[in-house]
Amino acid sequence: MISEYIHLILISMVPIIELRGAIPVGIIQNLNPIYVYISCVIGAIIPAPFLIMFFKDLLKWLKKNKYFKWFGDFLDNKVNKNSDKIMKRKLLGIILFVGIPLPTTGTWTAAMVASVFNMRIKDAVLGIVIGNILAGMIVSFITLNFT
Numbered sequence: 001m002i003s004e005y006i007h008l009i010l011i012s013m014v015p016i017i018e019l020r021g022a023i024p025v026g027i028i029q030n031l032n033p034i035y036v037y038i039s040c041v042i043g044a045i046i047p048a049p050f051l052i053m054f055f056k057d058l059l060k061w062l063k064k065n066k067y068f069k070w071f072g073d074f075l076d077n078k079v080n081k082n083s084d085k086i087m088k089r090k091l092l093g094i095i096l097f098v099g100i101p102l103p104t105t106g107t108w109t110a111a112m113v114a115s116v117f118n119m120r121i122k123d124a125v126l127g128i129v130i131g132n133i134l135a136g137m138i139v140s141f142i143t144l145n146f147t
């Protein structure tokens with residue numbers, strides 16, 4: 001029984017899928033919606049501090065490496081495309097960016113932007129936590145009422 005929730009935590013840690021994909025999986029499996037929500041929020045938050053601390057260095061390495069330059073450029077474009085939305089309001093920007101459950105507006109993108117623009121880890125993680133709590137509520141509500 002606990003292994004299903006661990007599985008949801010792991011799914012929530014995956015870029016692009018995050019809790020937006022993991023919550024419906026848990027609810028479709030008829031797991032307890034409260035535990036699904038808690039597991040998925042935890043899973044979505046776990047990568048944030050590591051991404052904030054190390055993404056900038058990883059991006060530099062990718063862009064210097066001739067085999068991965070294309071991927072580094074892709075990530076750099078993605079970060080810069082979303083940076084205006086986030087950096088105008090910093091903490092509130094992170095909360096809204098992560099909290100509105102749209103494709104590519106989750107923990108990974110917000111943490112990458114926070115890293116590239118040197119946001120304080122404490123502020124960025126707080127925004128990501130609050131945003132994931134909000135996004136998890138929205139996704140849970142939609143999944144429970146429309147499936």
